[in-house]
Amino acid sequence: MADDIEARLTAGPAPTTSPAGADGPDDYLERRTLRRGSAGWLLLTGLGVAYVVSGDFSGWNVGLDKGGFGGLAIATVLMGAMYACLVFSLAELSTILPTAGGGYGFARRALGPWGGFLTGTAILIEYILAPAAIVIFIGDYVESLGLFGLTSGWPVYLGCFVIFIGVHLWGVGEALRFSLVVTAVAVAALLIFAVGAFTEFSADGLNDIPVDPDAFGSNSWLPLGLLGIWAAFPFGMWFFLGVEGVPLAAEEAKDPVRSMPKALAVSMGILALLALITFFAATGAQGADAVKSAGNPLVVALEGDGGPTALSRFVNYAGLAGLVASFFSLIYAGSRQLFALSRAGYLPRFLSLTSKRKAPYLGLIIPGAIGFALAAATGNGARMLNIAVFGATISYALMALSHIVLRRREPQLERPYRTPGGILTSSVAFVLALSALVATFLVDKDAAFIALAVYAVALAYFAFYSRHHLVASAPEEEFAALAEAEAELARD
16 A cells, blocks of 8 residues: 555546546646746735725725724724734645645645635635625716716626726736736825824714613723624724735745745735724724715715815725725636636636636636626625625634644644744634624624525535546645645555
């Protein structure tokens, strides 16, 4: 048996089924390769910030209505801690398995095929639903700004998907450079906003939301009581939601073992700084009560009752840039997650075919078509974002659990980067992710149950079909098979 296992380690495992008709494993993977070395740490950092930056311009402020300033502040600190711990855990995992599978690949190695599929599906829900929600917000911004006389509706949604998917089809390097430029504009606008808003800052405005006397533990800082902290969790996440998608670019990165941990750490640091200054500047300028329900809280914070100003108009246009940056980068993330799951056989294999420019064209077009259909049919961006948050929290818990399992089960595994704090760090992320998952039911039960229904359909597909047709020559599957073979050698 030892000789057989050594042969497997040398030659690699054969596919569980014929991957693509008469094609062998080499040809199968050749038709499913991405353009390697396209992104250095700077572009990866820009990608991490781009995923998230639209959340600074709107959405987070609804947490003020759920928990008041104190409740949202505590929720943001806790969710920031969750993301920081998760990012450090993912930095280690991405150096172990630097493939396009990202979180799915990590969970596949640690938790087996079921764990991989559960994680990958949760991530896919997040990255298909979030662009559908954001394109609706883009339409609202276009209408409110009076751009070209357009109104929010399906023509705007279709135009966004066609244009930005087209840029992705052009090439990953070009796409990430475009994302970096738009993100830089949005970040600069947030800093300029903060300078202007802090000139009107008043600490009295932070706690001006009326206190609910019936809420347990309520006071001026926690007007909705202690439960308000928990209800504000999903909105505290908006300052960081999506940064965990950076490892999905691992196959297209330059020296991912070095660049991935650096990009994750730097992007998380930038996002934490932006969250701090945006939160305090916006609530302190006009008061928490004034911005808690605003669709464009930064503009409201600058204008008050005085009407538009040059600065508020600039921030309004920059908000559109932030939405475009997040929309554009989330399309990228969804395509890479779909590509990895398809290449390994978890989803139909034709979805992972790549073009001459090494772009997963069906992985871009089909999720885009689904996102456009959802946006045009419902027009309910908030509901879709809540569904995306539900999927995200499931994936966070499973990715943190993957780090814990691999640390315990395979301590000897080569780790070019090691998570500070080790298992303690990923355990904090795991507990907070589960808490955030439960909190989604406090915010939007319908969205949570819709996500569960989608999850159930996907799991049925895996249980009855795709788990019997996995491709062993795919990187994540081959890596798992080699690990199993090494374990058998160690037992012998």
